[in-house]
Amino acid sequence: MLTHLRNLLVAVLLFLAPAAQAQQIDIAASVAAMAEASLKELATIVTDLAATGDPAVVPALTALGDGDLYADETTGRVLIQRGSTVTDPVTGEHVELGADADLSKIRVNNSLRRDIAAALAGMTLMSDNPATRLSAANGFLANPDPANIPLLDEAIAAETNADVLRAMQNARALTVLRDSESSIEDRQAAVPLVAGSGRNAITILSSSRTDAPEELVASINAAIAGLEQERAVWGALQNVWFGVSLGSVLLLAAIGLAITFGVMGVINMAHGEMVMLGAYTTFIVQLTIRNNFPGLLDYSLLIALPAAFLVTGTIGVGIERGIIRWLYGRPLETLLATWGISLILQQTVRSIFGPTNQMVIAPTWMAGSTEFFGLSITYGRFWIVIFALIVFFMLLLVLNRTPLGLQMRAVTQNRRMASSMGIRTPFVDAMTFGLGSGIAGLAGVALTQIDNISPNLGQNYIIDSFMVVVFGGVGNLWGTLVGALTLGVANKFLEPYAGAVLGKILILVLIILFIQRRPRGLFALKGRAVEQ
Amino acid sequence: MTFFSAKRALLTAAMAGTIVASAVPVMAQDDTIKVGILHSLSGTMAISETTLKDTMLFLIEQQNAKGGVLGKQLEPVVVDIASDWPLAAELARQLIEVDDVDVVFGCWTSVCRKSVLPVFEELNSLLFYPVQYEGEESQRNVFYTGASPNQQAIPAVDYLMSEDGGSVERWVLAGTDYVYPQTTNKILEQYLLDKGVAQEDIMINYTPFGHSDWQTIVSDIKAFGSEGKKTAVVSTINGDANVPFYRELGNQGIKAEDIPVVAFSVGEEELSGFDTTPLVGHLAAWNYFMSVDTPENEEFISAWQDYIGSTDRVTNDPMEAHYIGFNLWVKAVEAAQSTEADAVIDAIVGLETPNLTGGMATMLPNHHITKPVLIGEIQDDGQFFVVSETEELVPGDAWSDYLPESAMLEADWTAPINCGNYNTETKTCGAAAQ
Numbered sequence: 033m034l035t036h037l038r039n040l041l042v043a044v045l046l047f048l049a050p051a052a053q054a055q056q057i058d059i060a061a062s063v064a065a066m067a068e069a070s071l072k073e074l075a076t077i078v079t080d081l082a083a084t085g086d087p088a089v090v091p092a093l094t095a096l097g098d099g100d101l102y103a104d105e106t107t108g109r110v111l112i113q114r115g116s117t118v119t120d121p122v123t124g125e126h127v128e129l130g131a132d133a134d135l136s137k138i139r140v141n142n143s144l145r146r147d148i149a150a151a152l153a154g155m156t157l158m159s160d161n162p163a164t165r166l167s168a169a170n171g172f173l174a175n176p177d178p179a180n181i182p183l184l185d186e187a188i189a190a191e192t193n194a195d196v197l198r199a200m201q202n203a204r205a206l207t208v209l210r211d212s213e214s215s216i217e218d219r220q221a222a223v224p225l226v227a228g229s230g231r232n233a234i235t236i237l238s239s240s241r242t243d244a245p246e247e248l249v250a251s252i253n254a255a256i257a258g259l260e261q262e263r264a265v266w267g268a269l270q271n272v273w274f275g276v277s278l279g280s281v282l283l284l285a286a287i288g289l290a291i292t293f294g295v296m297g298v299i300n301m302a303h304g305e306m307v308m309l310g311a312y313t314t315f316i317v318q319l320t321i322r323n324n325f326p327g328l329l330d331y332s333l334l335i336a337l338p339a340a341f342l343v344t345g346t347i348g349v350g351i352e353r354g355i356i357r358w359l360y361g362r363p364l365e366t367l368l369a370t371w372g373i374s375l376i377l378q379q380t381v382r383s384i385f386g387p388t389n390q391m392v393i394a395p396t397w398m399a400g401s402t403e404f405f406g407l408s409i410t411y412g413r414f415w416i417v418i419f420a421l422i423v424f425f426m427l428l429l430v431l432n433r434t435p436l437g438l439q440m441r442a443v444t445q446n447r448r449m450a451s452s453m454g455i456r457t458p459f460v461d462a463m464t465f466g467l468g469s470g471i472a473g474l475a476g477v478a479l480t481q482i483d484n485i486s487p488n489l490g491q492n493y494i495i496d497s498f499m500v501v502v503f504g505g506v507g508n509l510w511g512t513l514v515g516a517l518t519l520g521v522a523n524k525f526l527e528p529y530a531g532a533v534l535g536k537i538l539i540l541v542l543i544i545l546f547i548q549r550r551p552r553g554l555f556a557l558k559g560r561a562v563e564q
Numbered sequence: 565m566t567f568f569s570a571k572r573a574l575l576t577a578a579m580a581g582t583i584v585a586s587a588v589p590v591m592a593q594d595d596t597i598k599v600g601i602l603h604s605l606s607g608t609m610a611i612s613e614t615t616l617k618d619t620m621l622f623l624i625e626q627q628n629a630k631g632g633v634l635g636k637q638l639e640p641v642v643v644d645i646a647s648d649w650p651l652a653a654e655l656a657r658q659l660i661e662v663d664d665v666d667v668v669f670g671c672w673t674s675v676c677r678k679s680v681l682p683v684f685e686e687l688n689s690l691l692f693y694p695v696q697y698e699g700e701e702s703q704r705n706v707f708y709t710g711a712s713p714n715q716q717a718i719p720a721v722d723y724l725m726s727e728d729g730g731s732v733e734r735w736v737l738a739g740t741d742y743v744y745p746q747t748t749n750k751i752l753e754q755y756l757l758d759k760g761v762a763q764e765d766i767m768i769n770y771t772p773f774g775h776s777d778w779q780t781i782v783s784d785i786k787a788f789g790s791e792g793k794k795t796a797v798v799s800t801i802n803g804d805a806n807v808p809f810y811r812e813l814g815n816q817g818i819k820a821e822d823i824p825v826v827a828f829s830v831g832e833e834e835l836s837g838f839d840t841t842p843l844v845g846h847l848a849a850w851n852y853f854m855s856v857d858t859p860e861n862e863e864f865i866s867a868w869q870d871y872i873g874s875t876d877r878v879t880n881d882p883m884e885a886h887y888i889g890f891n892l893w894v895k896a897v898e899a900a901q902s903t904e905a906d907a908v909i910d911a912i913v914g915l916e917t918p919n920l921t922g923g924m925a926t927m928l929p930n931h932h933i934t935k936p937v938l939i940g941e942i943q944d945d946g947q948f949f950v951v952s953e954t955e956e957l958v959p960g961d962a963w964s965d966y967l968p969e970s971a972m973l974e975a976d977w978t979a980p981i982n983c984g985n986y987n988t989e990t991k992t993c994g995a996a997a998q
Binding site: 071137143145235236238240241274277281379387388392399400408411482483486492531533 | 784
């Protein structure tokens with residue numbers, strides 16, 4: 033009996049094989065036709081391929097959607113190229129390129145990318161890879177189609193991974209909610225599930241509301257109202273986070289100035305250019321690493337930190353020794369001289385690197401964002417906040433716990449007495465200025481992740497930096513910290529109501545009023561040091 | 565004594581250096597036609613304008629190799645306006661009065677154009693302006709070879725409204741806070757309202773120059789786009805601020821398939837400083853793309869790269885505008901057999917020259933030209949893939965038909981009207997445009 037069955041099975045398989053073969057040829061022909069297809073023809077081919085339902089079309093469609101599908105102009109073959117490996121999209125075999133191969137990308141537009149994602153969702157829902165299943169489930173979320181409910185039920189029954197299961201259930205709930213054939217009870221039951229499906233729940237619910245019957249609209253409205261309330265709370269927290277993140281950028285930019293201007297009293301207009309030089313150092317470091325040690329690319333920012341500190345610190349010492357030391361006690365001349373230096377540095381960089389922006393690639397651990405309850409936190413910003421705080425506390429440590437810090441404070445508080453005690457004041461001046469410049473260089477490394485690397489980079493930050501230092505209280509590091517964070521948060525709370533332009537103006541007006549009341553800023557220095 | 569004079573010489577030189585950055589007569593021949601080049605080679609706008617200066621030098625060199633114009637060699641006179649607009653007016657005056665140039669190619673920003681306009685009018689000289697701008701202007705001495713709003717903004721919005729573009733129903737108009745975005749958005753808003761878009765489906769947002777903290781705005785856009793209607797962003801954000809903007813979009817997970825951004829100021833040159841991965845699929849509307857596959861374009865690109873000595877250098881839309889403007893001027897001078905401003909102004913209207921995308925650019929009576937409108941999607945190699953192209957050339961319209969205060973105005977610099985703001989209702993010239 034068993035042998036009988038087995039024979040039968042073999043016979044059936046043998047019978048099926050040519051059919052599969054026939055489809056295979058069809059697929060191969062369609063894929064090959066992509067080489068010369070226009071956008072409209074491509075759309076038809078994608079629909080045709082998706083209609084076969086054959087898993088063999090998945091690699092070709094995935095590659096097409098990702099922009100990895102190429103046509104060889106010399107042979108007319110369609111190939112997948114990822115990195116340096118070239119494979120055949122249908123058979124998956126490795127392909128050796130001919131010497132005269134001329135690969136040109138098969139290009140797709142947004143609407144085609146959407147079609148491909150929808151087509152792939154159905155075919156990859158049963159894949160072995162959880163990540164593929166998850167993206168398939170998300171594909172169903174984007175294109176709910178009642179015809180897919182049985183497929184989803186089947187997948188949900190077989191699913192073991194909790195995250196994927198949740199995505200599938202969300203997709204099913206949404207599909208039921210949109211399906212006019214389902215009973216009102218089923219659709220109403222789906223509402224809370226959809227409401228709990230994450231950030232886009234409000235979008236999905238409000239778009240489902242348009243063609244829903246009345247009973248359903250009521251429950252959808254209730255769910256939306258609940259979500260909106262939740263969103264208002266998280267929105268406020270999100271704003272605080274945005275503010276902290278902006279504040280940390282201000283802190284980074286200002287903290288070096290808190291040394292050169294706050295502690296030494298040098299009105300240093302070239303401070304922004306130190307930031308800019310730090311950013312260019314990062315660019316050079318990353319370029320060197322990319323060309324010579326591609327494996328270290330993810331760590332290039334970390335390697336750039338000491339490099340930027342040394343480069344800008346050295347330039348800072350040079351500026352202090354060469355120019356600023358002749359101008360102590362003459363603030364107007366210092367202002368003009370450092371402004372001149374800033375122009376010279378800008379034009380030098382422009383002449384060497386050209387006027388266009390340079391590119392620093394974000395390392396993988398700084399790209400993307402994460403959901404923290406209702407907050408969306410981008411990794412890049414998160415690391416900059418952490419980095420700003422580290423720099424701040426390191427600097428505090430240097431000033432309060434090292435001999436150099438002690439000497440710095442001694443010199444700035446009473447130069448003549450410090451000199452009498454045997455402190456080499458010129459050396460300390462140079463070191464202090466170098467330290468402030470070096471920290472500006474560190475800020476430049478961080479700013480490569482959020483701003484343009486152009487010769488004008490520093491100009492965007494110089495005014496803000498002075499604002500922070502003056503607002504926080506000249507000569508007080510804690511004032512700089514509190515000042516930067518206050519300005520950041522205040523800015524972000526004003527922005528939604530007043531707009532970015534007016535928000536900035538309001539902040540300036542508020543600071544002017546504040547300085548009128550407290551000319552020495554938030555944390556005023558007390559005692560005799562103030563008088564000098 | 566020597567010490568003093570040396571010091572004074574140094575001071576004078578330094579001052580001359582700052583005020584008249586660099587007036588460099590490249591060749592000093594007796595009988596040449598002088599061509600002024602008025603671009604920023606330092607300051608904020610240097611990023612975009614330095615390339616245009618090189619483009620002009622390249623075009624002049626090519627023309628000279630062909631024997632010049634009217635049998636005379638062309639001589640470029642380059643000045644640096646240093647992104648300083650009052651200085652631009654001074655240098656324009658110097659070019660015309662002191663250096664005695666016959667024509668000037670220059671400016672990028674609208675504020676630069678507005679500040680040099682009176683000079684060209686007063687001294688009756690010629691300016692070719694190569695950048696897309698907000699319209700609502702036509703001046704006898706200026707030729708606008710860049711796009712007016714109906715040659716860039718309106719077709720881009722039409723594309724997004726179409727089924728191919730994603731049938732967009734909600735619109736974010738985001739721009740930098742100055743004259744070009746403000747006017748363009750005013751026109752676009754009126755156009756969208758006319759098309760039946762509800763007021764609450766339009767969000768307008770302005771940011772300062774060089775804005776780098778986009779967190780709030782991008783999350784607002786995300787929230788605005790999450791109301792169940794297909795949303796798109798029309799961006800008139802200028803130059804530098806674009807990098808952090810697109811980066812924030814990528815970081816907050818907004819993909820081009822969800823909320824596409826169509827930009828009017830992002831071209832190949834700007835993209836060459838980008839990590840384009842997060843940008844793939846976002847759009848730009850221009851009248852020229854480097855990726856356009858025509859023999860003229862291929863020849864232009866290879867000649868340009870030979871001239872500049874690098875195959876990494878890209879070409880972009882304002883470069884094509886200078887190419888067209890320069891060729892039209894050469895043709896007009898040859899037609900008029902003179903470089904006199906009045907003769908050229910009379911001769912140039914109606915002349916045509918091939919553009920780089922396979923069509924003909926014609927100088928219209930309103931001093932704008934005909935252009936094709938191309939919509940491109942950004943690719944990961946920093947080039948654009950053309951997804952839509954107007955079937956016919958679009959004539960540039962000086963006064964927008966969508967704004968009630970300018971709908972009845974026309975510009976026509978030929979007889980008998982000869983006027984930049986002719987009111988078709990009252991049949992008079994100079995009717996209150998503002």
